[in-house]
Amino acid sequence: MRVTPIDSEKKKKRFEMKTALIILPLIIILFILLITDLLLIRSRRKIVNEQIRIYANYQIADQLNKHLFFGTIWGTIIDQDGGEVKHFSKTTEHLLKNYDIKGIESISLAQANHVVYTHSLNSAYPVKRDIFTDADLQGYVIRSKFTGLQSVSHMSRIEGTDQYRMYVLTPVYVNGDFGKREFWGVTLIAMRIPEILEGIALDKMSTDIDFKLSGAVEGSEEHQAFIETKQEEFRSPEVYYFQVPNGTWKLEGEWKGGWITRTEMIQQALAFLFVGAGVVILLSINSRRAMLAKISMQDELTGINNRYSLRIHFPEYVGTKKDIFVLFVDVDRFKEVNDTFGHEAGDQALQAVAEKLSEFFGAKNCYRYGGDEFLVVQKSDNGEKLKEKLASFRTELDLTDRNGRGIHITLSAGCCVGKAENGDALRRLMKEADEKLYEAKHNGKNQIDM
Known part of the structure; x- marks a missing residue:
């Protein structure tokens, strides 16, 4: 009878120990990968959140303000010329070129309840709303006249397209008798949203981030997307709401390919497999070494020390x-x-x-x-x-x-x-x-x- 026979209980315990030695490192590796992923996602979300805030509060806001400011320029010119309009089309083209404004479809000057001048920029979708027959626009005129404030309409879908347009009415005042400021009329500017934002080129702002810009539209309770840099739906984007003159816009951002990309997942899976295989090989080598060491120190016949x-x-x-x-x-x-x-x-x-x-x-x-x-x-x-x-x-x-x-x-x-x-x-x-x-x-x- 051998002195140290390995009975079934010892075999079971030894098997459990070996299994634990293999599984435990793999669990640790998985835990490290999980923590790394969470930290990476957190870092990327922070980057995206900061980027969309900057784009919304600076680039997008600057483009909108630049277009809105154009409505006040003609008011200043008319005021300086004593209420006269000189070289309207030529001056308009010159101003648009100097200010690098691309989102304007048409500019109209309205005085005494009729449109005096209109300059269209050859839009494929001409402006059909009349300032004096459209109830909404007429309401903006009245508001601007009595408040002296610029009025911006809600976005409206251009018929037959997925594009959107908005109108900006700016009151014009000139010096009257005895230096009193008198209401002259309004400037009406029709703008197309994609062209307004063309200058910021959201799709070129970052090679790592996808964007989607949306806002409230007439006749819709939900925000409608104006610009999207990818076709698929965003799964878990960072979202930033910001105020514009005609309401609230929403800018969403998501890391290209997902917060953890498919390539990164494959790399992690391969790393896990290679490390896991390495752990198994090392444990197998150590187990064989331990077995050989035990054999070298154990008497083969009796099982006790040699x-x-x-x-x-x-x-x-x-x-x-x-x-x-x-x-x-x-x-x-x-x-x-x-x-x-x-x-x-x-x-x-x-x-x-x-x-x-x-x-x-x-x-x-x-x-x-x-x-x-x-x-x-x-x-x-x-x-x-x-x-x-x-x-x-x-x-x-x-x-x-x-x-x-x-x-x-x-x-x-x-x-x-x-x-x-x-x-x-x-x-x-x-x-x-x-x-x-x-x-x-x-x-x-x-x-x-x-």
């Missing part, structure tokens, strides 16, 4: 303050057992002795020293008590071989206890124990000489 392992463990017994207990054990007439019952029975006898020693002294303290000779080396707080315990050690064993024949074997042993201040001291203890073994065999065998 003589090589004694060399490895030797420093553990040296320099300790504890007593060192040394016991040499030899099987009496072992050659007769082999000759009478066969070598298989001899092996069985050696296994039985190793098991008996392991049960009595602990397997970690037992060594097969060579042939039928065994060695026990044990640290003890009180070596003399261990010697007293040794008195109860039976030196006789009865076995039954595979053929049912009874085998009676006896043991001879030599024991020595002392301090091992250094390696030489330990070797002397072992030599003395070996000499005691020789005396036990010489004095009739089947005994322990202490």
